Amino acid sequence: MKSNGKKNSFDPKEILVAIPTLNEEKYIRKTILSLIGSNLNNLETKIVVADGGSSDRTCEIVIELAKTFPNIQLIQNRQRLQSAAINLVVNEAAEEHHEFLVRVDAHSIYPEDYIFKVVQSMITNNVEAVATVMDSVGINCFQRGAAWAMDTPLGTGGSSHRGGKRSHFVDHGHHAGFRLEIWRKVGGYNTKFVANEDAELDYRIRMAGGKIWLDATIRIDYVMRGSILKLSRQYFRYGWGRAQTTILHKKAPKFRQFFPPLFFVTNIIAILFGFIYSFLFFIPLSYVFLLFSTSLFLMLKNKSICGICAGPALSAMHLSWSFGFISYMVHMWFNRNED
Known part of the structure; x- marks a missing residue:
């Protein structure tokens, strides 16, 4: 219109x-x-x-x-x-x-x-x-x-x-x-x-x-x-809602939205199989190092100890959004035959 x-x-x-x-x-x-x-x-x-x-x-x-x-x-x-x-x-x-x-x-x-x-x-x-x-x-x-x-x-x-x-x-x-x-x-x-x-x-x-x-x-x-709990709940809902939109309109998410759940699954697999193939631990450890580096950088940039909270906050956003997205996809898979 x-x-x-x-x-x-x-x-x-x-x-x-x-x-x-x-x-x-x-x-x-x-x-x-x-x-x-x-x-x-x-x-x-x-x-x-x-x-x-x-x-x-x-x-x-x-x-x-x-x-x-x-x-x-x-x-x-x-x-x-x-x-x-x-x-x-x-x-x-x-x-x-x-x-x-x-x-x-x-x-x-x-x-x-x-x-x-x-x-x-x-x-x-x-x-x-x-x-x-x-x-x-x-x-x-x-x-x-x-x-x-x-x-x-x-x-x-x-x-x-x-x-x-x-x-x-x-x-x-x-x-x-x-x-x-x-x-x-x-x-x-x-x-x-x-x-x-x-x-x-x-x-x-x-x-x-x-x-x-x-x-x-x-x-x-x-x-x-x-708090990290309130932030996690918020981003879980965001991930769940994004998956709803994806299913309802059959519209693929953008790469920046698809990457977190993909990385989430990759990290889970790396941790599980890391006990057999130790080199796989490099993937989750790299993520932890990235979060720590971001916290340190923001702490120094803003001259505040509060910057140390950036890493945990990012982790809460990434993991909760991913878990919410995947949870809805799994939910729909198990309910795919229902009207």
Whole structure:
């Protein structure tokens, strides 16, 4: 489909902002306040938080903010998933005058006028969706080490929406904004996905003739997960979701996505047969040395002991993503005869 290239401006009331949350009391206030900023026009834009059943103070904080900012609304997302949360916001909160959807993640800090910049980029570049660049940051020592690791080739694998510097058309990027017309046409997020719902949706948008623009001038600070366990869980879901997309659309993953599970299996085989052919131990030992060298380099570069966390963080990302990817493939193999 083609966007209406004649429109070169927008009304703040035409924008709907969706924020999925689940136990985000540490970040939600800062996230919402960073969106509103000092621009009074932001108060004309409806901001809807869809909470998946938080057991902390997330909902309490949102209700408190809504007393000061009446454009903030809280709804309950009983399916808990982020994908379901965004769909719910569109289905329940979108009004006839809404033309644009901006997705916001509670784990991020947004620059001044982020909402308007995303929509303006959609209009200026005549596209159906806009992706932004994530700059990884950390608060505690582990998060800082993990964030520094993300900025290395071992962390991003060349992904342009992770610290990229160039604006261009992409197949996939970190979701920022959509025209509601294309959103409704393709049906929004697939709620069967626990992760990677963004890449799967991008595929359907492109198949429907839509264009996706990565705007490197719009950047957000993404706060890394606070522990190696939380990071591992996150990347297991990413790997599982990527495998789902691969199976659903019969679309082979890119080499940078296929390499981790391949390397994972290679290391397992090398360790098992290394007791017979000792030279095979060179493969996993080389990987450990690479992780250690990366930690040491980042520790010296940033003049912080936190750099030592980079290696464990990278290992958690690589192994968990690979295990998630392989687990879904195995799951589908054993269930291949089921409808």
